[in-house]
Amino acid sequence: MTNATSGSRRRLRTASALGAVSLGLLALSACQKPTPLTTVTVNGDSVHTEAACYHDGKAIDNDKLKGCVNKKPDVSLKVAQGDRVRIGVEPDVADHGWVLYGSQQQEAFHNTYQSFSGDAFFQSTQGGAPSDKAQLTVLELKNSKVTGVWVVKLKRS
Numbered sequence: 208m209t210n211a212t213s214g215s216r217r218r219l220r221t222a223s224a225l226g227a228v229s230l231g232l233l234a235l236s237a238c239q240k241p242t243p244l245t246t247v248t249v250n251g252d253s254v255h256t257e258a259a260c261y262h263d264g265k266a267i268d269n270d271k272l273k274g275c276v277n278k279k280p281d282v283s284l285k286v287a288q289g290d291r292v293r294i295g296v297e298p299d300v301a302d303h304g305w306v307l308y309g310s311q312q313q314e315a316f317h318n319t320y321q322s323f324s325g326d327a328f329f330q331s332t333q334g335g336a337p338s339d340k341a342q343l344t345v346l347e348l349k350n351s352k353v354t355g356v357w358v359v360k361l362k363r364s
Contacts, residue, residue: 243297245345245357247282249290249325254282259356264303266352275356276308276344285364290325292343292361300347300355308344308356315348328361339363 242258260267260275267275286292296305296319304315307323328341340362347355 243300243347243355245297245300245359246295247284247343247359248293248295249284249286249361252284254284254359256280256282256357256359259358261347261355264349264354266349266354267356272353272356276346276358278356278358280342280358280360283360283362286325286328286341286361287364288326291322292325292328293320293322294343294345295320296345296347303347303349303354305345305347308346325361329363337363 242261244255244257246253246255259278259280260271284292294307298319301317301319304317306312306315328343329337329339330341340360343359343361345355345357346353
């Protein structure tokens, strides 16, 4: 009687293990590949964000790009006057090149990390008063075409 119970337990464990492996493979096949992350750091505070728009290295058409650039950010950071804003991108993004939307920078960055004056993001309004909110937008470029967009909200503290 002991052998019969031992054999049925073994079959049950084997069937359970096969079922778990099958469900795991099914779950993995249903997942989308995550988009690259961009990290923004001010002092000791950091936020990570996935792309607002990303087409796995393919160009985003101009009609959709406008909506991507204007998309409301999911994350935000506080920036005091004089703070440095540090932006980090994944190596694949750096390899293609990236720029800040609205920046006067002519050449794309090809490094994974860049530091900027936080004050540069808060432009003066027409009345001369500086804005207390800004949107930092990173654009990935591939062959001069935008292939990814990341947005982070910056707030004056």
